[in-house]
Amino acid sequence: MSSPTQRSKAHLEKQGYRVAITEHWCPFSHRRKDLFNIVDLLAIREGETLAVQTTSGSNVSARVKKIAESDAIADIRAAGWGFVVHGWEKGANGRYTLREVDVS
Numbered sequence: 001m002s003s004p005t006q007r008s009k010a011h012l013e014k015q016g017y018r019v020a021i022t023e024h025w026c027p028f029s030h031r032r033k034d035l036f037n038i039v040d041l042l043a044i045r046e047g048e049t050l051a052v053q054t055t056s057g058s059n060v061s062a063r064v065k066k067i068a069e070s071d072a073i074a075d076i077r078a079a080g081w082g083f084v085v086h087g088w089e090k091g092a093n094g095r096y097t098l099r100e101v102d103v104s
Contacts, residue, residue, distance in 0.1 A: 004054040005040050007096060008086040017043035017050065036072035050082040057089030057099055067103050077104065 009019045020042050022035035034040055041052040053063045063085045067073055076083060087099040
């Protein structure tokens with residue numbers, strides 16, 4: 001099974017983005033660390049930069065709230081970046097479906 005981050009990365013690459021994973025494991029704190037504490041992936045293509053927060057389908061609203069409360073979101077928007085939350089849910093058929101919420 002792939003992680004939500006890996007699913008989002010593959011989804012964006014199919015759309016023509018060059019994607020970098022900006023989330024990493026911090027062995028000191030034993031926690032994952034995101035870029036600006038809210039960005040898991042950074043995707044670029046001609047004339048466009050897209051920040052992405054990935055999660056399970058049930059955590060989308062919590063991530064939207066976290067982004068809205070972030071100190072960095074105003075600067076990200078001022079820089080002209082798009083920003084989406086990707087929520088992945090596994091259906092009864094065993095396939096994952098994407099719920100994308102634009103928080104730009």
